[in-house]
Amino acid sequence: MYPRAFDYLRPATKEEALEILAERGDEVKILAGGQSLIPMMKLRFASPPTLMDINRIPGLDAIEEVNGHVRVQALVRHNDIVGSDLISQRNGAMASAAPWIADPIIRNLGTMCGSIAHHDPEGDWASVLLAVGGEVVVESRDGGERVVPASQFLVDMFATDCQPTEMVTEIRVPTYDQGGGDYQKLERKVGDYATVGAATHLELDGAGAISKAGVALTSVYHHNLEVTAAAEVLVGNQPSDELFAEAGRIARDACEPVDDVRGSAAYKREVVRVFVERGLAASLAQAQSAAQ
Amino acid sequence: MKVTVTINGAEQTADIEPRMLLVDFIRTTLGLTGTHIGCDTTSCGVCTVLVDGTPVKSCTVFGVQVDDRSVTTVEGLKQNGQLHPIQEAFKEAHGLQCGYCTPAMMLVGSHLIEHNPQPSDEDVRWAISGNLCRCTGYMNIVDAIQLAAEKAGAATEA
Numbered sequence: 001m002y003p004r005a006f007d008y009l010r011p012a013t014k015e016e017a018l019e020i021l022a023e024r025g026d027e028v029k030i031l032a033g034g035q036s037l038i039p040m041m042k043l044r045f046a047s048p049p050t051l052m053d054i055n056r057i058p059g060l061d062a063i064e065e066v067n068g069h070v071r072v073q074a075l076v077r078h079n080d081i082v083g084s085d086l087i088s089q090r091n092g093a094m095a096s097a098a099p100w101i102a103d104p105i106i107r108n109l110g111t112m113c114g115s116i117a118h119h120d121p122e123g124d125w126a127s128v129l130l131a132v133g134g135e136v137v138v139e140s141r142d143g144g145e146r147v148v149p150a151s152q153f154l155v156d157m158f159a160t161d162c163q164p165t166e167m168v169t170e171i172r173v174p175t176y177d178q179g180g181g182d183y184q185k186l187e188r189k190v191g192d193y194a195t196v197g198a199a200t201h202l203e204l205d206g207a208g209a210i211s212k213a214g215v216a217l218t219s220v221y222h223h224n225l226e227v228t229a230a231a232e233v234l235v236g237n238q239p240s241d242e243l244f245a246e247a248g249r250i251a252r253d254a255c256e257p258v259d260d261v262r263g264s265a266a267y268k269r270e271v272v273r274v275f276v277e278r279g280l281a282a283s284l285a286q287a288q289s290a291a292q
Numbered sequence: 293m294k295v296t297v298t299i300n301g302a303e304q305t306a307d308i309e310p311r312m313l314l315v316d317f318i319r320t321t322l323g324l325t326g327t328h329i330g331c332d333t334t335s336c337g338v339c340t341v342l343v344d345g346t347p348v349k350s351c352t353v354f355g356v357q358v359d360d361r362s363v364t365t366v367e368g369l370k371q372n373g374q375l376h377p378i379q380e381a382f383k384e385a386h387g388l389q390c391g392y393c394t395p396a397m398m399l400v401g402s403h404l405i406e407h408n409p410q411p412s413d414e415d416v417r418w419a420i421s422g423n424l425c426r427c428t429g430y431m432n433i434v435d436a437i438q439l440a441a442e443k444a445g446a447a448t449e450a
Binding site: 001002003004005006007008010031034035038039042051053055102103104105106108109190191 | 311313332333335337340347348352353354418
């Protein structure tokens, strides 16, 4: 399979890239890892006239903690996150999800920012960002930097708030003192889409009560689904098995899975309930061990 | 577009269309047919090559992306007439049947043992989980990669 012919541009700096987008953003697709874009071009679902390869731009590959958040820049590969001590210490849901993204070889190239910009409705990272309350940073030549909450950035399947003149340059996830997170994924085989995925995130206050919570689901709705009602039932309460079971039931009732080759809708709903319960228990265990 | 690549240690320059896939650049332009084409959809992993030492699926990379980079294919494993330990091990442990997935399995295996000199069964299975084999049931591939790790370790100590 071959894509349609395209112009290939390889800017050497971010400024040059933003200049190209300002001039002809409508016809440009940005190539970072390319692990979703190139297959789509080969299938001719996407036929951009111009492909802008940002892989040679220096200073875009950091994972670092700045001003109360962890930032993941545009050229950070999934496997960089798998191997990051900072992520494993500072964000449980991200650390837990990273080894589940695609397969080990695809993870060598694919990027988190690219995955979020692409917004495949069955992608894993979007659920993680929704659960942890992440933000997406986009930049343009004329508009400078814009920081958009993930819940606003992810508009609908394959649709985001990123404008043609803009480029996603980093993802920000808040850090916490006493918190934990988790990602549960059921897949038929390595590299497959999730049959069901569930991201959970909890933060505790000094008295051990839940001060912040997030629950988001993969592959059981027409896009990644943030279950705000489940988070609301958790916040302000002392964590307990009964409370987590209640959150699981809320998530089960909020999702709208379909019958397909990966399982029946009824089965997926029950997996959602169990995954949310288990994920919250794992998140709590992490939060409590962080507190000690 | 003019592309200069170091392929298995030797520099080569070619003029290719930007949409040419790396796997075709390697097989057709450079004439190295040890890299195979399987699913052509980033699933099976038989087209895996090393770019600057890292395994990538060459059906999902454009040839122009390796400009000024170094690419290793199965043809580059043998050094100075000596088989690479991974090649010796695949032969001895019978790590292949039809051989179609073998070049990729060996490249992924060589990358693993370079970073993890004593991989567990689990480590090996994890590392090759992006590569399909339809013959062996993987048992002998796992054995072969672990044997290669032993051989490489012994060679380093010697």
